Amino acid sequence: MTIGKCIKEVKKNLRNKEFNYEILVVDNGSTDKSVQICKKLNARVIYENKKGYGSALITGIKNCKGKYTIMLDSDYTYSLYNIDLYLNKIKEGYDLIVGNRFTGLMEKGAMPFFNKYFGNPILSFIGKKMFPCNVNDFHCGLRIFNTEKIKNLNLKCEGMEFASEMIAKAYLNNLKIGELEVKLRKTNTNRKSHLKPIRDGLKHIIILTKLKFNR
Numbered sequence: 144m145t146i147g148k149c150i151k152e153v154k155k156n157l158r159n160k161e162f163n164y165e166i167l168v169v170d171n172g173s174t175d176k177s178v179q180i181c182k183k184l185n186a187r188v189i190y191e192n193k194k195g196y197g198s199a200l201i202t203g204i205k206n207c208k209g210k211y212t213i214m215l216d217s218d219y220t221y222s223l224y225n226i227d228l229y230l231n232k233i234k235e236g237y238d239l240i241v242g243n244r245f246t247g248l249m250e251k252g253a254m255p256f257f258n259k260y261f262g263n264p265i266l267s268f269i270g271k272k273m274f275p276c277n278v279n280d281f282h283c284g285l286r287i288f289n290t291e292k293i294k295n296l297n298l299k300c301e302g303m304e305f306a307s308e309m310i311a312k313a314y315l316n317n318l319k320i321g322e323l324e325v326k327l328r329k330t331n332t333n334r335k336s337h338l339k340p341i342r343d344g345l346k347h348i349i350i351l352t353k354l355k356f357n358r
Contacts, residue, residue, distance in 0.1 A: 145219035197305030222326035238318035242285035242325030304346040
């Protein structure tokens, strides 16, 4: 379980900032002690029974109360070492800032070979060609955004393609989009990944194509 480490790191990096914040965790059917750990660390826990990366995030975003939201996975792969850069950029008027794992320090073994050299670069290239915004890593899970403006995008994708849908709809709605480097750590958990490269890759292309040509 890495959720406790994630919550502690968030608290450490947001300590002594000039704003109030809360930590919101979406439980998507965990069977371990994740919920108990979250509550012990004073995180607010909500539940989404429908499986899927997008399902959990849609529910989480709907329940966010703050003006801005920082979104990240709970596997302790994303480092918040440069969170001040994200916060400063959002103050500049950006509506959505997406992390770029390929310009930061990526630990060896942090991303599978196929995803690192083929899957992510190719899908991000396709996404940027269709929606020419300043994002070069369409699938990074670390993002900060204007909560209300992202809620208004009416995001619907329940799977991994949610990541591409958010960027494409933000572009179509003329939101100001930027990116910043992120450090990606190798996870020490033995949890089996739910990612299915070919299936999920096709879903990304399908949603991007629908949004591009069925407006």
